[in-house]
Amino acid sequence: MTNGRQTAIEEAVIRGKEILQTVESLINEAQGKSEDAALVAAGKIREIAQTYRLAQVCYRDAARKNPGNLEARARLAIAFLKDRNVTKGLTIAMELADRQPDFAFKDISGHPVSIMTLLGDAYRAAGDTTQARRAYESALKQQPGDTRAAVFLAQVLAEDGLLDEAADVAANSANGHDAAPFQATLRLLANDPNRMPAIAGILANRTARLAFDV
Secondary structure (H helix, E strand, C coil), X not given: CCHHHHHXXXXXXXXXXXXXXXXXXXXXXXXXXXXXXXXXXXXXXXXXXXXXHHHHHHHHHHHHHCCCCHHHHHHHHHHHHHCCCHHHHHHHHHHHHHHCCCCEEECCCCCEEEHHHHHHHHHHHCCCHHHHHHHXXXXXXXXXXXXXXXXXXXXXHHHCCCHHHHHHHHHHHCCHHHHHHHHHHHHHHCCCCCCHHHHHHHHHHHHHHHHHHC
């Protein structure tokens, strides 16, 4: 077995354990909290199962039970985006950003994410990279540790050809066990005139990893 395959297997095992821990935590939340919070947890479980329309039902019910539950509305927008209903997802994200731009919640894995990050995701899904960039930048001003906003902002910058800015933003977003090699790779690529495909590949790998989390 090659080192590459072994690494892929090890990464898959680590990720699998993370997903199992997340599901177990959500099951506990679904069984032990207020009804609207339990419905939000149930919706997240549906999202992990990629049954997005069932997740939407959970989030709608949670919002009806408690109109003040902004997380339920935010997750409904996310479920619409995952189900490729960009118009509905963007509409809700814009409404929430106007209503409470500093609102923050936790993603499926428990990491902090702001409503402005969600707005950036929605604009990016709609193909409006200019508005997506503004939303991600706003999210990072509010919450510098928002890894999702940083990584997707870096991707938007890279797609616009702003590779140096993209590398800086992406390197600053790295955390955990992969931070050092990720930052080192970006530094090596900084002076490479043909670095666009490599940087794009690195960012694609990180965005794929974050796709589950939100």
